[in-house]
Amino acid sequence: MRALFLSVALLFSVDAFACPMADAAAYQTALQEVKATEGTQLAFKVDGMHCGDCSNKVIAALKGVDGVKAAAVDYQTGEAIVSIDAEKTNADALLAAISELGYAAAPAEVQG
Numbered sequence: 046m047r048a049l050f051l052s053v054a055l056l057f058s059v060d061a062f063a064c065p066m067a068d069a070a071a072y073q074t075a076l077q078e079v080k081a082t083e084g085t086q087l088a089f090k091v092d093g094m095h096c097g098d099c100s101n102k103v104i105a106a107l108k109g110v111d112g113v114k115a116a117a118v119d120y121q122t123g124e125a126i127v128s129i130d131a132e133k134t135n136a137d138a139l140l141a142a143i144s145e146l147g148y149a150a151a152p153a154e155v156q157g
């Protein structure tokens with residue numbers, strides 16, 4: 046019973062940190078950064094993300110690819126957009142980096 050209470054309390058405290066509004070705001074900030082960064086813009090649709098940790102993992106994986114200048118990922122819509130140096134990397138390399146994490150990814154249209 047005590048263990049149950051503790052795990053419920055833990056769930057609520059974790060929830061308090063995971064704020065979808067803050068995640069959406071962080072995405073908008075990152076999106077502006079991608080748009081402002083010189084380079085080729087590529088967009089992807091990523092399936093299977095469910096929280097800010099997921100989008101942070103995808104962002105880290107994308108930024109870990111040589112040639113990626115900026116990346117924004119929204120787990121709520123599955124949208125991912127990156128600015129790249131097209132002489133160093135390409136869509137296939139980025140799709141592979143996302144799939145390695147276990148998320149399904151496909152190329153998408155760059156919006157706006």
Ligand SMILES: [Cu+2]
Pocket residue numbers: 094095096097098099100
């Ligand atoms: Cu997650």
